[in-house]
Ligand code: ADP
């Protein structure tokens with residue numbers, strides 16, 4: 127007998143596999159999806175290995191192979207193990223990223239009437255118990271989930287367990303039904319030749335069976351047709367078709383049809399552009415590497431408008447030529463029809479799309495078609511990295527610095543790191559592209575881990591076009607001059623200028639920065655934590671300042687510690703307020719607001735963008751969204767309303783993020799013949815993250831930033847793990863966090879692990895979310911995961927390895 131180690135899809139935190147015996151005659155291999163008994167349930171599992179001996183004495187048999195069979199490849203199993211080890215998540219969570227859409231099936235708990243239920247006349251029942259009994263008499267089966275919804279979890283569970291112990295009801299589990307299947311369509315075709323059909327038609331008309339005759343006529347004309355279409359056109363009953371079938375005149379057939387997320391009908395084929403010299407240089411390096419199967423990673427650092435996409439497109443063509451396939455990842459927000467078109471038009475009918483907004487049926491069909499090798503290129507957001515693309519030879523990650531590449535629930539992977547691991551397992555080439563690379567990526571490129579490709583010049587509107595000119599406005603000077611409004615004199619002048627010339631403007635405002643930091647209105651000084659050099663957060667309830675990294679606390683000072691001015695206060699401004707002010711200052715301008723509040727509907731992003739493109743608005747006001755890959759040639763002015771608010775977030779990446787956002791939004795200006803200009807308003811004009819944007823100088827920003835990272839031992843000079851404990855009670859929450867810290871320190875000591883900083887516990891940046899409190903601990907060191915893998919972590923903790931926000 128042999129045994130299988132199985133990773134089981136159980137909601138209980140399981141970071142291990144379970145041993146099962148393989149019944150004689152059952153054919154099982156590693157990677158196979160199986161049904162296994164687990165307690166009193168039957169659950170899905172993935173076989174991770176076949177063993178001669180089980181890990182425990184008593185084993186149960188594997189129930190069955192899941193149909194249709196699914197077998198994950200050795201590489202996929204290795205990848206899942208790596209994700210589970212590195213991100214400290216349950217193995218099945220890691221495996222589930224690779225399963226077909228709709229594959230996972232939950233188990234549903236039901237209660238049923240017990241044997242002598244009908245005869246029983248139970249007494250002393252609570253109101254809920256009586257209600258349950260009544261419902262059971264009507265329905266004979268109730269889902270416990272539903273009962274929990276109507277009575278509340280605790281009440282429902284108490285009532286159910288009491289009824290079970292009184293032998294009035296029983297409980298059992300069933301697997302939820304399959305949510306998605308291949309779509310079949312029924313077709314009808316003639317079973318006889320056309321001469322015979324002619325004759326039959328005459329005969330049928332003579333017999334006044336006109337409908338039957340019409341069906342045959344229709345089929346003579348159209349050949350095979352969808353049954354639903356025939357029935358609609360002719361308006362005939364099912365009976366008519368049945369009669370024709372039984373006479374052997376027509377045949378009914380079923381075919382698989384594929385649900386397609388988009389149609390190629392309106393997409394025109396595009397061909398390669400002639401590369402500019404810098405594109406050519408970058409492309410040549412990639413081409414050689416692809417041909418040599420070196421599995422290298424490139425960092426393509428190209429300014430906004432340098433034509434990175436054309437390099438991707440030609441690299442993809444090259445990979446296809448070599449018989450390889452590819453995956454292209456873009457941030458969720460840029461996965462617009464325009465982006466998809468750019469790829470689909472170059473490789474007609476060869477591009478699949480995967481993202482969360484597709485219907486389950488579309489996802490299911492795309493997944494299976496990809497697995498069958500039907501597409502050369504898969505394009506998608508984050509999760510598309512797990513597409514079952516055979517012969518994977520190239521992975522492109524556009525805007526690689528984007529935070530949305532980090533998954534925010536288990537498994538909390540970073541797409542870039544998963545991509546690198548997949549590339550390593552498949553010897554695939556990776557291209558990471560960005561105008562403002564992640565500081566860690568650039569560091570890796572500098573260190574030789576990635577190959578750096580630079581494209582410092584724009585191609586739009588023509589080769590060698592300059593990047594837009596950037597001007598900085600010192601808001602403190604505005605205040606001194608008596609201007610307390612949102613718009614500096616320069617920005618107001620330039621907006622009027624653009625309006626007069628019938629050009630368009632974008633006003634960018636980073637709302638995430640409206641957190642409640644405290645700033646001096648005279649000198650711009652922001653109150654910072656003396657330990658962490660992140661800004662302190664203002665808590666209005668007790669009028670104190672708090673560091674959300676180390677929990678340092680202090681009273682809000684009455685005077686600015688830098689200049690002694692009493693005019694210190696917390697900052698706050700929203701896009702809606704900005705819109706009102708803009709309307710008041712430029713009454714004739716047509717405004718358009720683009721932020722998460724103005725985009726609730728499905729197509730609202732597209733609608734806003736279309737309106738602006740059609741020049742039905744003059745000024746677009748927005749948050750992060752307006753910074754992303756928009757190519758709007760009529761935009762000549764970009765105004766950053768307040769650049770430094772993001773700098774004051776309690777996060778060591780605040781400067782990097784601010785620099786990236788400002789650079790990206792600045793890149794929206796001047797893509798047309800009319801050129802462009804960027805105006806940045808700030809209280810901190812000397813700040814290096816602001817200074818570097820003046821000349822679009824990534825190198826200068828990087829040099830300073832990497833120096834700070836080194837001094838403060840932040841990534842890439844260390845790794846971070848964020849541990850968050852969530853509880854409805856703030857005191858319990860803080861206590862558990864305190865206990866965990868002690869345990870961590872103890873384990874560190876007893877395992878002889880040194881050089882790991884345990885920061886906190888402190889309240890999380892958003893301390894209270896949906897009614898529950900969150901306290902966090904940050905681990906910082908060369909390999910903090912080693913420490914965590916040594917302890918068992920209670921329920922309620924969230925472990926985030928390499929967090930993107932603190
Ligand atoms: P990036 O992604 O680097 O910001 P894009 O790839 O969006 O830049 O390119 C900007 C514009 O330049 C696009 O309209 C694109 O079609 C055009 N473009 C890119 N490469 C070339 C080229 N070699 N010749 C002509 N136009 C090009």
Ligand code: ZN
Pocket residue numbers: 646647648649650651686687688689690691
């Ligand atoms: Zn001051």
Ligand code: ZN
Pocket residue numbers: 655656657658659673674675676677678
């Ligand atoms: Zn601190």
